[in-house]
Amino acid sequence: MKEQQEKPRIDLGNLKAGGFIKERGKDLFTVRLRVPGGRMAVPRLKKIAEVAEKYGGEFVHLSVRQSIELININFRHFDAVVQELGEAEQQVASCGARVRVPVACGGCEYNPNGLVDTQKSALEVDQRLFGAPTGHHKFKVAFAGCPFDCPKSSTNDVGFQGALxxxxxxxxxxxxxxxxxxxxxxxxxxxxxxxxxxxxxxxxxxxxxxxxxxxxxxxxxxTGYNVRIGGKWGRNPLVGTLFATFLPEEQVVAFITGVLAWYKEKAEGQGRIRLGDIIIQEGPALLLNHLRQQFPHSVVAATVPPQVIDTQVGVRGVQPWQP
Amino acid sequence: MATIDLRGVSCPTNFVKAKLALEELEPGDRLELLLDDGEAVKNVPRSLKGDGHKLLGLQKTAEGDYLLTVEKGEE
Incomplete structure (x- = not known):
């Protein structure tokens, strides 16, 4: 009974980027771990298992975006969980209206189909842009190493697909x-x-x-990336469309930064709205022109707005772009 | 030159059988592999190249299968 009366002290700095997600049960949270590109060093995996066993429920959940999520974590243990995971350099992921942890396929080091180093790109984007607030809505990035596109890149706000x-x-x-x-x-x-x-x-x-x-x-x-922009899934799915071809691997972070700047400016005052819906409102030419100034050799001459899938239920709440 | 009939053998068993057959040979020796159209003829040659063997040619047979000639690479 003593524990219940104690006022929990929690370092709120740990919660800044999100990653702690309220569960159904009282006091219980899911802790989403930061696993860019789904690559997990074996010693980190061991540490996660140790922490899950000590503080979590009977299982962990493998999220659809390559994270390991610790289940049934009592919020009183947030600091201990963060500190013990930190011993193996494992950090907590982001959630909410921020740049999310990028998804990537296995890449090209051991996968014979990979044309570009998607793992390197995912790590770089994670290091440079992780948790950056968008001011509006979530912002997802994915890297596919070849046109098989296992990560379904065009369902992301910015999706990269390796090309040769x-x-x-x-x-x-x-x-x-x-x-x-x-x-x-x-x-x-x-x-x-x-x-x-x-x-x-x-x-x-x-x-x-x-x-x-x-x-x-x-x-x-x-070689480089074909880039599709404006995709999303969820209630009103959109398929992202082609904005650039053969973007050099070393320009990925700058490209995403350019897209983010345009998104923030154009979504001003519109609240919780995804990039794809902004492109539909503004027309894709404006974003193409914005990006062309910085990436003249990669940006395509013309493209179409993100595509609504006709088989979805309901009427979309945004006005279609009128050319 | 020996011919291994890999028709009706699915991926990756056909590739592993080809690998085992090549292990019996000396570098520079040649082997013919009879492959099904479709996945087999797309995957097996590329995988053998990845293992360091030399692909010498591909012929379509009268029956519509493919005959791949391979030279064993250096160990």
Whole structure:
């Protein structure tokens, strides 16, 4: 009974970025952990298991955005949980109207499909932009290493998808035909001279031709990210649309920062509204122009607003953009 | 040159069978693999290349399957 009478002292600084989410039960919270790109060092995993066993319920929850969530944490234990997780450099994640922890696929170090280092990008964005308040609504970022797009990048406010532009050194080609056979969209056909021909239209920049080519005749002319903006899920889903192609990996943080600045300015006075709805209101050309000043080589000439999915229930509360 | 018939063997078993067959050979030796159209002919050659073997050619057979010629790489 003594514990109940004690006034709990809690370091409110720990709660600044969110990550402590009220549960149904009295005094109980879910503690969402910061796991950028879903990569979890084994010693950290051990520490999390230790803390969960000591302070949490009988299980943890693996969230849909690659976090581990500690369940049934009493708010009196917040400081102890934060301090003990900190011993393994494990931090608590963000929630609310902030930049969230980025999601990423396994990347390219061990995954044979990966075209770009999504893990590195996710870590960089997490380090530079984690928890930044948007002033309006949540802001989600995801990195997919190839056009398979396992992380479903276009359902994020800013979604990055790895891409590779191939080029052929005809002299090194042995006319084996493996590239044409491997080209899923059918962009490569074998010409009359038994050398491959690339039609740029159906090419999705997946890099399969480069990966299978026995002699290195197909090589990467350019790699980077295709960027889709304005996606979201939830009550009124939107699919983000293409704003940039082959954005260099080192420009990812600057690009997101540019999008955030535009979002904050245009959403001024509109309260809790997502980026995709702002783009629908303002029209995508304004955002394209804003981004083109800083990223002239990557931003596309034109795009369409984020796409409403016709199969969803209900009428959207925003006025459609009129060209 | 030996031919291994991997038709009807699904991924990744077909690749592992090809790997085991290549283990019996010396670097520079060649092997033919008979593969199904579809996933097999897309995945097996790329995986063998990733293991350091040399892909020499791909032929479509009269039956619509694929014959891949591989040269064993250095260990």
């Amino acid at each position: 532009l191939p080029k052929l050194d005809k002299g090194a080609c042995i006319s084996c035909g493996l590239c044409a056979k491997n080209c899923t969209p059918g962009a490569i056909t074998m010409g009359e001279d038994r050398k491959p021909l690339l039609a740029t239209d159906p090419c999705i920049w997946c890099g399969d031709c480069v990966k299978v080519c026995p002699t290195g005749a197909w090589e990467a002319k350019q």
